[in-house]
Amino acid sequence: MYKKTILKNGLTVLEVPDPSAKSVLVDIFVKVGSRHEAKRINGISHFLEHLLFKGSQKYPTAQILSHALDAIGAEYNANTGKEHTQYYIKAAKKHFRFIFGVLTDMLQNPILSAEEIEREKGVIIEEINMYEDTPIRHVEDVLEELMWPNTPLGRNIAGTKAIIKSMTREDIAGYVATYYQPENIIIAVTGSYSRKLLAELVEKYWERLPKKSVPGWQKVKTRQGRPALRFATKKTEQYHLALGFRSHNHNHPDYIPGIVLATILGGGMSSRLFTEIRERRGLAYYVRAASGNYRDTGSFVIQAGVRRDALLPVAEILAAELRKIKNQKVPPAELLKVKEYLKGTMTLSLEEREACLGWYLEQIAFRARTLEPDEAFRLIDRVTAADVVRVARDIFRPAKLNLAIVGPRQNEAKIKKLLKM
Numbered sequence: 001m002y003k004k005t006i007l008k009n010g011l012t013v014l015e016v017p018d019p020s021a022k023s024v025l026v027d028i029f030v031k032v033g034s035r036h037e038a039k040r041i042n043g044i045s046h047f048l049e050h051l052l053f054k055g056s057q058k059y060p061t062a063q064i065l066s067h068a069l070d071a072i073g074a075e076y077n078a079n080t081g082k083e084h085t086q087y088y089i090k091a092a093k094k095h096f097r098f099i100f101g102v103l104t105d106m107l108q109n110p111i112l113s114a115e116e117i118e119r120e121k122g123v124i125i126e127e128i129n130m131y132e133d134t135p136i137r138h139v140e141d142v143l144e145e146l147m148w149p150n151t152p153l154g155r156n157i158a159g160t161k162a163i164i165k166s167m168t169r170e171d172i173a174g175y176v177a178t179y180y181q182p183e184n185i186i187i188a189v190t191g192s193y194s195r196k197l198l199a200e201l202v203e204k205y206w207e208r209l210p211k212k213s214v215p216g217w218q219k220v221k222t223r224q225g226r227p228a229l230r231f232a233t234k235k236t237e238q239y240h241l242a243l244g245f246r247s248h249n250h251n252h253p254d255y256i257p258g259i260v261l262a263t264i265l266g267g268g269m270s271s272r273l274f275t276e277i278r279e280r281r282g283l284a285y286y287v288r289a290a291s292g293n294y295r296d297t298g299s300f301v302i303q304a305g306v307r308r309d310a311l312l313p314v315a316e317i318l319a320a321e322l323r324k325i326k327n328q329k330v331p332p333a334e335l336l337k338v339k340e341y342l343k344g345t346m347t348l349s350l351e352e353r354e355a356c357l358g359w360y361l362e363q364i365a366f367r368a369r370t371l372e373p374d375e376a377f378r379l380i381d382r383v384t385a386a387d388v389v390r391v392a393r394d395i396f397r398p399a400k401l402n403l404a405i406v407g408p409r410q411n412e413a414k415i416k417k418l419l420k421m
Contacts, residue, residue, distance in 0.1 A: 002360045004370070009211040010183025013202055014364055016190040016357050024191035025090040025354060026100050028107055029361050031186070032179040033083045034159075035152040035294075036217050040166075042152075043159015044175050046080040047124060047167060052087060053078070054116040057109035059102065062116070074099060080157055083217075083294060084365065090354075093192040097201065100189075104205045107180060114169050121164050128158050135240040135406040136286075136305060142232045143242040143404035147299060153220050181212045186365060190357040219296045222246060227401040227419035231409045238285075239311045239407035240303070243318060245400045247291060247298035250366040256379040257391045258291040258300065263338050264330060264388065265289040265321065266302055268345075270337070272325075273302065276317055283310040283317075295366060300395050312411050315403075319418045326392045329385035343377050 003015040033045050053076075059065035069076050074091040087106065089099040131137050141156050148154030158164075187206065189198060224246075248254050266273045266289025273287045284306040292299045306314045330338075349355045350373055363370040371379075398420055 002370075004364060007182065007202070007207055009207065009209055010181070011202075011206055011209070012186040012364065013198075014186055014188040014357075014360055015195065015198070016188070016353070016360055017193070017195065018191055018353055021190075021192040021353065022093060023090055024093045024096045024099070024189065024193045025088060025357065026096070026103055027086060027088040027188040027190075027357060027361070028103050029186040029188060029365060030085045030087075030107075030180060031083065031184045031365055032085060032214075033081045034155060034157040035082045036179065036215075037152055037155070039152075039155070040163065041171050041175065042155045042163050043124070043157070044167065044171060045085050046158050047120070047164065048172055048175065049078045049080045049085055049087070050120050050124065051112055051116065051172065052106045052110050054120065055111040055113060056102075056105040057111070058105045060111060065102070065106075069099075069102065072098065082153060082157065090191075096193045097197060100198075100201050101205075104201075107185075108205070108209075110176065112169055112172055112176075117167070117169055117172065121167070124158065124164050125161050128156075128161055128164070131158065135234065135236050135238075136303075138232065138234075139240040139242045139303070139404050139406045140301075142230060142406065143244045143301065143402060144299075146228055146230045146402045146404055147244050147246060148220055148222075151220055152218055153294065153297075179214050181214050182206065182209050183211065184214045186361060188357055188361055190353045217295070220294075222297075224402075225399055227398045227403070227416070229403045229412065229416055229419065230405070231412070232404065232406045233409050234406050236407045238308060239306050239405055241306065241311070241314070241406075242404045243302040244402045244404070245300045245395045245397070247300040247395050247400075248293060249296050249298055250293045251368050252293075252298070254387075254391050254394070255293065256376065257383050257387045258298070258395070260335075260338060260342065260380065260383045261325070261388055261391050261395070262289040262291040262300065263342050264334070265325065267338070268341055270341075272321055273304075273318070276321065277304060277306075277314055281313070281317075283307055283314050293366075308407070311405070311407070312414055315415050315418050322392070322396045326389065326396055328389075330388050332385070335383075335385055335388070339380050339383070342380055346373065346376070 005013040037044055054062045072091050072095050074089050076089040078087040091099050145154045277284045277287045284304045287304045289302045
């Protein structure tokens with residue numbers, strides 16, 4: 001069970017206690033990501049994720065900070081998405097007060113040294129180079145640019161090399177002052193800890209902060225009228241493709257049926273696309289499908305890494321399978337298997353404290369109502385074959401279809417013809 005508390009200044013405190021644990025994890029989740037950035041500072045959320053580990057008031061250098069955490073054997077990291085930035089430290093439960101204080105100091109009192117900023121620019125540029133040199137990762141960025149053109153949602157989370165080079169300390173400090181406000185932050189704790197001590201620490205360090213509103217975000221305006229195809233030409237040993245459809249936001253009533261649909265097509269080794277493309281024909285190593293959500297829209301993405309001579313056959317199979325699921329009801333046995341697979345994998349995942357905390361964080365940050373896992377299981381059980389067909393027909397439309405391919409350019413005309421479905 002979880003407990004949520006909202007302070008007068010808007011800060012949310014999320015607790016998912018586990019008294020049997022020997023460790024504790026403190027996670028500070030900020031509801032700001034790359035889609036909140038102006039074009040001239042694209043990548044600043046991710047840049048800041050790096051910089052907050054480079055020194056704070058009590059731990060003024062990256063070395064002092066990392067040595068303090070390594071001295072207790074802590075795990076610590078951060079990540080940035082389109083709609084969030086997240087920082088966490090995990091350690092033995094006796095260090096709860098210490099790691100809470102470290103994270104608090106990092107977020108409230110970052111030094112943002114001009115020297116560190118210039119040094120870190122080189123690190124981030126190399127990270128961008130790494131992503132561009134990794135086709136399985138790069139194809140996702142190409143797809144998002146194609147799906148959400150000329151919008152913050154379509155821009156690369158890491159930014160561009162030119163923008164990173166031009167970033168200033170004033171840009172970064174201003175961004176912190178604008179978005180790192182209590183009403184935009186969730187402090188989440190899981191594992192074994194004193195709830196009384198947590199309340200004391202929150203009161204001491206966070207409750208005193210003033211309430212300050214944060215700017216809104218730009219909703220996506222889509223004008224796509226036909227399928228879109230983009231090649232990112234690159235010499236590769238295999239093609240990496242990502243077929244994406246605009247779909248549902250976090251609070252859409254078809255959120256759960258969309259997950260069931262993705263699992264039928266590309267969830268697990270017995271899914272339709274994995275069976276047809278890899279197991280029966282040996283045309284690909286990986287094939288998967290996933291349903292993702294944002295505040296105002298969503299993406300249904302099918303990805304595969306295919307043999308150099310198999311791009312067209314795989315495109316034909318994808319088109320055929322999408323037509324099939326739009327027009328034929330899933331047999332009862334297959335639908336039951338998919339539901340049990342989903343519930344089983346979710347059960348195993350949620351046994352891990354970090355995953356369980358992540359579940360509640362996403363619910364509390366972005367959904368109008370917090371969905372308990374057991375309720376999600378009931379909603380999965382209620383999905384019918386007719387629901388699957390209805391949602392497939394809604395999502396798999398030519399006007400919502402986008403295909404990104406990393407590899408040598410070939411068969412464009414034939415692929416475009418297939419995309420008409």
